[in-house]
Amino acid sequence: MKINTVLGSCDAADLGPTLVHEHLLTGMPGAYLDAADFNRKQEFANVCGAVEKVKQCGISTIIDPCPMELGRDPEFAAAISDRTGMRVIMSTGLYNDAMGIPTHFRMLDSDEIAELYVREITDGIGSTGIKAGLIKAANSGMPGFAGEKGITKVEEKVFRAAGRAQKATGVPILVHNSETAPFGREVLDILESEGVEPKRVMIGHSCGVGDMRYYFDILQRGAWLGFDRFGIEMVAPDKLRLASLIGLLGVGHDRIMLAHDTVACWLGRLGKGMRSMLKNSPNWKLTHISEDILPALRKAGVTEDAIDTLLVKNPRDYFAA
Ligand SMILES: [Zn+2]
Structure with a gap:
């Protein structure tokens, strides 16, 4: 099956070293109302600079799973991809109850939402x-900002839409999930009840969870773990993320993919909370895995073969399945 990129399509074998969760441009719902000083030309140049740096580190594909209501801008992404030569894959899908899902979508049912997802894919x-x-599919808010609940009714409806669109199109699902109150198992229950195979699902934001029972449950069901928040020290320290990763690899669990969940460019002004998170997470940047995390893995005895599995083989199999 061909993979849709922002500049056309490619084969799974073309992906190469892949960061599975980064954002080129994001803004929370409503940010566009507060973006009077957004300088698109300047931001474009800044994002190109950041992307070129990580390309020089050997990364050849970035997945940008921006939810549709969070400032998603496929034309901006296509221009970045065209300028830098970085392959970029964007998503359809909505964010969570606490921070997304505009009223329009609350008034549609799962099938109606799935129709739009399918249209965006085909x-x-x-x-x-x-x-x-x-x-993209999501539950739970963000620690310190909003809603660390279980799966709400509206989130379940949207997960079912994601499951139905997956079945109709064959593309994989990437799940945003809380690191402090994770519900990956329950998300898999809903998606499986829609007939989705776990091997088509990545439970993201798992690296900061630090609970081996949780990891084993998800991996043994055949789903993927996204270790996709390296550098966000405010939520969980890298040492915890690394301990989880090295421990899992050490016992032969390697269905894991890597990223940072960076935002190269924010639409709208940032509030004090986000500014403090940025200030206290100096390594939250696109090159952190290449420059710091891979060397830490090597130092712990992780082989080049295993690193290739995390960065190249797993993204390929996740899309190809
Ligand atoms: Zn994200």
Whole structure:
């Protein structure tokens, strides 16, 4: 099956070293109302600079699973991809109850939401002609900001939409989940009840969870873990993320993919809470895995073969399945 990128399509074998969860441009719902000083030209140059740096580290593909209501901008991403040569894959899909899912979508049912997801994957996003390559799905808010609940009714409806669109199109699902109150198992229950195979699902934001029972349950069901928040020290220290990763690899569990969940460019002004998170997470940048995390893995005895599995083989198998 061909994979939709922002500049056309590719084969799974073409992906190469992949960061599975980064954002080129993001803004919380409503940010566009507060973006009077957004300088698109300047931001474009800044993002190109950051992407070029990580490309020089050997990364060849970035997955940008920006939910549709969080400032998702496929044309911005396509221009970055065109300028830098970085392959970029964008998603369809909505964010969580506490921080997303605008009223319009609360008034649609799962099938109606799934219809839009399928259209974005098969025909393109809006009138751009740029097709989504995977489906984002989400539960739980952000520690210190909003809603660390279980799976709410509206989230369940949206997860079912994601499951139905997955079945209709074959593209994989990427799940945002809380690191402090994770519900990956329950998300898998809902998706499996829609007929989705766990091997088509990545339970993201898992690296900060630090609970081996949780990891084993998800991996033994055949789903993938996203260790995709390296550098966000405010939520969980890298040492905890690394301890979990090295421990899992040490006992032969390697269905794991890597990223940082960085935001290269924010739409709208940032509040004090986000500014403090940025200040206290100096390594939250696109090159952190290449420059710091991979050397730490090597120092712990992780082989080049295992690193290749995390960065190249697993993203390929996740899409190819
Ligand atoms: Zn994200």
